Amino acid sequence: MDVDVAGAPTLVRGTIGWQRGSRVPPLPGAPAAKWSRHWVGVGAMAVVAGFCYALYSYLRFRQGGYFGWDLGIFDQTVRAYAHFHLPYVTSMRHDYAGDPGKLEWTDHFSPILVVLAPLYWVSNSAYNLLFAQAVLFAAAALPIFAFARRRLGDSAGRPTAAYLVVAVYLLAWPLQSAFAFDFHEAAFAPLLIAVLVERADVRRWRAAAVAAGLLLLVKEDMGLVVATTGVWILIRGDRRVGAWFAAAGLGAMTLVIGVVMPLEGGSSMRNWQYGELGPTPVRAGLRLLEHPSLFVTELIDPHVKVTTALLLMLPVLFLCLRSWIVLLAVPLVVERYFADVPFYWHTDYHYNAFLVAIVVMAAADGASKLRWPRLRLGWAVAALVVSVALLPGFALWGLASSSLWQPSDSVNAQEQLLGEVPAGADVLMPWPSDPYTGGRVHPINLHFTQTAPEWMLTSDMTADVAALNRTLPAGSSHARYVYYESYEGWTIGRLVTVAVVQPSWAGKA
Known part of the structure; x- marks a missing residue:
């Protein structure tokens, strides 16, 4: 049985x-x-x-x-x-x-x-x-x-x-x-x-x-x-x-x-x-x-x-x-x-x-x-x-909390701005933004990149560019971004210049 x-x-x-x-x-x-x-x-x-x-x-x-x-x-x-x-x-x-x-x-x-x-x-x-x-x-x-x-x-x-x-x-x-x-x-x-x-x-x-x-x-x-x-x-x-x-x-x-x-x-x-x-x-x-x-x-x-x-x-x-x-x-x-x-x-x-x-x-x-x-x-x-x-x-x-039901414009703003970036582009963005790419672009993380991507999604460009330059390997590029488009507190920045940062000992006898 x-x-x-x-x-x-x-x-x-x-x-x-x-x-x-x-x-x-x-x-x-x-x-x-x-x-x-x-x-x-x-x-x-x-x-x-x-x-x-x-x-x-x-x-x-x-x-x-x-x-x-x-x-x-x-x-x-x-x-x-x-x-x-x-x-x-x-x-x-x-x-x-x-x-x-x-x-x-x-x-x-x-x-x-x-x-x-x-x-x-x-x-x-x-x-x-x-x-x-x-x-x-x-x-x-x-x-x-x-x-x-x-x-x-x-x-x-x-x-x-x-x-x-x-x-x-x-x-x-x-x-x-x-x-x-x-x-x-x-x-x-x-x-x-x-x-x-x-x-x-x-x-x-x-x-x-x-x-x-x-x-x-x-x-x-x-x-x-x-x-x-x-x-x-x-x-x-x-x-x-x-x-x-x-x-x-x-x-x-x-x-x-x-x-x-x-x-x-x-x-x-x-x-x-x-x-x-x-x-x-x-x-x-x-x-x-x-x-x-x-x-x-x-x-x-x-x-x-x-x-x-x-x-x-x-x-x-x-x-x-x-x-x-x-x-x-x-x-x-x-x-x-x-x-x-x-x-x-x-x-x-x-x-x-x-x-x-x-x-x-x-x-x-x-x-x-x-x-x-x-x-x-x-x-x-x-x-x-x-x-x-x-x-x-x-x-x-x-x-049961009303705060969970409150609408937010933040996600819509990120999705709208990412839609302005060329398809297939690499975009530096904060972690919470990663799920909203829709597969159009490639999310890049600040702590796992060895180079500056052409595009950046940010709510504070000055701080994020400074953080990126501190993260990049010594002797690599120093990035500068300009505003490309902004919406509801979010900004798309585009890389415009890359200057090579010389090591501190460069040029010394």
């Missing part, structure tokens, strides 16, 4: 039967019509949540309120895919006029972004990515519901607790922090991780393997999640399958970081952010062995790490700690907390979006171990109450 999505036993032919060590509790059968109705119900929840995510993102985008750096990078990346080009990003490198930029694969390995390319065939806007992110985050509600219903569904066929778990996920602050901070490859993580866990839970190994394979295309470190999924499967009794998942995850990550990214012109040390532990993985490992207390201190110092960890588990009332599924989050937490990059440790940004589906599903599994159904339902109600109480501190609460 095997178990279908609803959890009811079904007869199958030619497949591995019910395996020893299974912890999947058979759910008392519910009529197919009711199951379909539940899918419609949870689908409606996902649509409403996705609409709210997309609405917030749209209002913020039209206000020019995004950081812009990451959104601009991914806009150039997916736009290149849409035109069947390699994903070169000019804002990350500009060494000479016409430089195509840096290959995005050498920064992070996220080839799954190619699936978003068709969006640019319909609409020529970086908002495509923010909309896709909203849809992907909301879509994870479906596998989370299927998993929670098996764990928490009651004998009357009313999966009330599962609905509440879905609501807890959809209100989760890590999702809000992510869509409030540009677009990132993390958009794919909750959905694929949720599918991976849900399919592995019912031992549908082929579907789980597909989800794992797609997850490996999200980011170079997702092999850690696949590997720990293998450990979880092994603990549940499927040793051979678990070993395969663990080996595949670690092997794929090693291949990508050690071979694929360097072959593309990147470095296997690109994301080595552990300088305080050692300059290489071997040196860092030796230091940890010599000073085992670092395993503790690096996880709790500074205390913001503890605050973030507690806030991750608070909405589920810490019941995630009662499930082995929480193992999937451990390597991602260690990866961030051991790094010497402060913004990895906070609740802002997108990093916690990789963890949210794991935490919620682990909590549902932990709650299933409570003895009485009413106690499980009580936990789900309390978790939702906490999630709602946390809303004022995060992005969705902004929908």
Whole structure:
């Protein structure tokens, strides 16, 4: 026997039967019509949540309120895919006029972004990515519901607790922090991780393997999640399958970081952010062995790490700690907390979006171990109450603020001025302007250029030209720009003269 999505036993032919060590509790059968109705119900929840995510993102985008750096990078990346080009990003490198930029694969390995390319065939806007992110985050509600219903569904066929778990996920602050901070490859993580866990839970190994394979295309470190999924499967009794998942995850990550990214012109040390532990993985490992207390201190110092960890588990009332599924989050937490990059440790940004589906599903599994159904339902109600109480501190609460709905002329001014620049030109511009090029021009960043572009978009030309000249390499050009056109506080400047700056020792005997 095997178990279908609803959890009811079904007869199958030619497949591995019910395996020893299974912890999947058979759910008392519910009529197919009711199951379909539940899918419609949870689908409606996902649509409403996705609409709210997309609405917030749209209002913020039209206000020019995004950081812009990451959104601009991914806009150039997916736009290149849409035109069947390699994903070169000019804002990350500009060494000479016409430089195509840096290959995005050498920064992070996220080839799954190619699936978003068709969006640019319909609409020529970086908002495509923010909309896709909203849809992907909301879509994870479906596998989370299927998993929670098996764990928490009651004998009357009313999966009330599962609905509440879905609501807890959809209100989760890590999702809000992510869509409030540009677009990132993390958009794919909750959905694929949720599918991976849900399919592995019912031992549908082929579907789980597909989800794992797609997850490996999200980011170079997702092999850690696949590997720990293998450990979880092994603990549940499927040793051979678990070993395969663990080996595949670690092997794929090693291949990508050690071979694929360097072959593309990147470095296997690109994301080595552990300088305080050692300059290489071997040196860092030796230091940890010599000073085992670092395993503790690096996880709790500074205390913001503890605050973030507690806030991750608070909405589920810490019941995630009662499930082995929480193992999937451990390597991602260690990866961030051991790094010497402060913004990895906070609740802002997108990093916690990789963890949210794991935490919620682990909590549902932990709650299933409570003895009485009413106690499980009580936990789900309390978790939702906490999630709602946390809303004022995060992005969705902004929908109730009149300031988010106020129109802004700034974005329109930037788009109008960039339309006056010749197509295909290199334009120096601030990060928040990068997503508004429409693909007509190449955005150049002040800190990643070795030469002065012909054009500049600026709200303070004097300051930006001075900053550019300080940034350019010693002995290179000294740039001067003149006003070309201005509108609503923004200006297009054009390079008119370039004087070579002589080194201080030039001409001396």
